[in-house]
Amino acid sequence: MEKIKMTTPLVEMDGDEMTRILWKIIKDELIYPFVDLKTEYYDLGLQKREETKDQITLDSAYATKKYKVAVKCATITPNKQRVEEYNLTEMWKSPNGTIRAILDGTVFRAPILIDSIKPVVKNWKKPITIARHAYGDVYKATEMRVTDLGKAELVFTDNAGNETRQTIYDFECGGVLQGQYNKDSSIISFAHSCFKYAIDTKQDLWFSTKDTISKKYDQTFKLLFEDIYNKDYKAKFEELGITYFYTLIDDAVARVIRSQGGYIWACKNYDGDVMSDMVSTAFGSLAMMTSVLVSPEGNYEYEAAHGTVTRHYYKYLKGEETSTNPMATIYAWSGALRKRGELDSNLELMKFADNLEASCIETLNAGIMTKDLVGLVEEGFEAKAVNSVEFIKAIRERLELKY
Numbered sequence: 297m298e299k300i301k302m303t304t305p306l307v308e309m310d311g312d313e314m315t316r317i318l319w320k321i322i323k324d325e326l327i328y329p330f331v332d333l334k335t336e337y338y339d340l341g342l343q344k345r346e347e348t349k350d351q352i353t354l355d356s357a358y359a360t361k362k363y364k365v366a367v368k369c370a371t372i373t374p375n376k377q378r379v380e381e382y383n384l385t386e387m388w389k390s391p392n393g394t395i396r397a398i399l400d401g402t403v404f405r406a407p408i409l410i411d412s413i414k415p416v417v418k419n420w421k422k423p424i425t426i427a428r429h430a431y432g433d434v435y436k437a438t439e440m441r442v443t444d445l446g447k448a449e450l451v452f453t454d455n456a457g458n459e460t461r462q463t464i465y466d467f468e469c470g471g472v473l474q475g476q477y478n479k480d481s482s483i484i485s486f487a488h489s490c491f492k493y494a495i496d497t498k499q500d501l502w503f504s505t506k507d508t509i510s511k512k513y514d515q516t517f518k519l520l521f522e523d524i525y526n527k528d529y530k531a532k533f534e535e536l537g538i539t540y541f542y543t544l545i546d547d548a549v550a551r552v553i554r555s556q557g558g559y560i561w562a563c564k565n566y567d568g569d570v571m572s573d574m575v576s577t578a579f580g581s582l583a584m585m586t587s588v589l590v591s592p593e594g595n596y597e598y599e600a601a602h603g604t605v606t607r608h609y610y611k612y613l614k615g616e617e618t619s620t621n622p623m624a625t626i627y628a629w630s631g632a633l634r635k636r637g638e639l640d641s642n643l644e645l646m647k648f649a650d651n652l653e654a655s656c657i658e659t660l661n662a663g664i665m666t667k668d669l670v671g672l673v674e675e676g677f678e679a680k681a682v683n684s685v686e687f688i689k690a691i692r693e694r695l696e697l698k699y
């Protein structure tokens with residue numbers, strides 16, 4: 297076959313450990329034979345981050361602003377042990393955090409469903425996509441533990457020096473306190489990303505906070521969303537026959553569990569952290585989740601939702617066979633190639649992304665899967681565990697039949 301041409305490059309962010317090994321096999325087996333791949337390559341592997349003093353991460357994020365589409369491999373976020381292991385001069389920050397801060401986006405996570413693995417929640421038939429606001433709140437909070445008696449106050453000093461004060465609590469014993477914030481600009485970006493993603497994927501959008509209790513903080517989220525919806529998206533939603541629905545977080549939890557799925561659930565930062573783990577676990581595994589960061593400017597960064605699978609990597613280094621699931625990483629590639637195709641009006645590239653995903657699903661439906669999934673398969677279905685390379689080759693066989 298003649299390889300599919302690309303007109304604009306993708307930003308390619310390579311990563312670490314087992315996912316770095318899979319990254320190369322996926323490209324060699326599933327992309328290069330079919331696509332005349334154009335990428336601008338950034339090595340976000342920990343060694344290169346150390347060599348460049350993390351400049352490479354910043355460069356890759358700015359390249360994403362230029363080209364609009366990136367695909368990212370999982371990367372190590374260094375902790376103390378990694379600093380020793382890799383002989384680092386600094387505990388470099390999480391690349392995902394750095395990239396998010398530059399692109400200012402919302403992370404959308406959706407499960408990949410197959411017939412033989414049923415969600416733990418029996419009535420879930422369609423994917424539930426979690427949209428997590430990835431800025432502020434408890435993740436940027438200032439905390440204090442107090443042991444002396446005294447008064448805690450919230451003080452805001454404006455640039456002219458005027459103070460606004462409110463008593464938080466008069467402590468008659470020891471205790472804890474915390475100051476959280478968020479910014480209108482970030483909440484507005486979050487709202488735009490969610491409404492755009494709902495339109496892109498033609499799904500209903502749910503949004504939940506606790507505005508009955510948090511009458512200023514969460515209320516601000518609710519009102520900004522409402523305002524942006526009415527001004528910019530209502531007409532398009534009505535035209536597509538999709539709905540925007542706001543409800544309290546506790547009501548949302550009850551409705552989600554009773555639903556059939558098939559919508560986007562937008563959550564504040566902490567709710568999104570917790571709920572995405574709940575939803576992904578109930579649907580199967582992190583290796584069967586797609587994840588994309590969508591920025592309000594319309595930049596897209598596709599990645600796997602899991603980490604670098606360190607335990608498997610050490611087995612691999614010892615020459616042992618590994619059965620690491622490459623699905624989420626393959627879908628990061630197909631997602632990025634499809635979006636590149638969409639932005640460049642490259643129908644062949646979009647079709648390739650569909651064919652690649654279809655070949656993955658056909659392979660799984662044939663009962664060929666990695667070890668992590670075999671244990672989840674329902675009674676009545678046959679499943680055989682293969683290693684990562686065998687799994688990817690089985691996908692390639694099916695993909696070749698489509699060309």
Ligand code: NAP
Binds near residue numbers: 392583600601607619
């Ligand atoms: P992890 O890499 O997600 O792996 C945790 C465990 O989950 C694995 O040991 C494995 O379980 C299972 N697992 C995850 N992905 C799998 C896959 N594709 N196929 C099969 N099993 C899979 O999390 P971690 O071990 O906590 O973190 C490892 C490194 O990844 C850390 O350095 C962390 O900083 C980094 N990390 C990066 C990202 C990112 O770049 N997005 C996200 C999270 C963590 P078994 O061992 O039981 O087989």
Ligand code: MG
Binds near residue numbers: 569570573
């Ligand atoms: Mg979490």
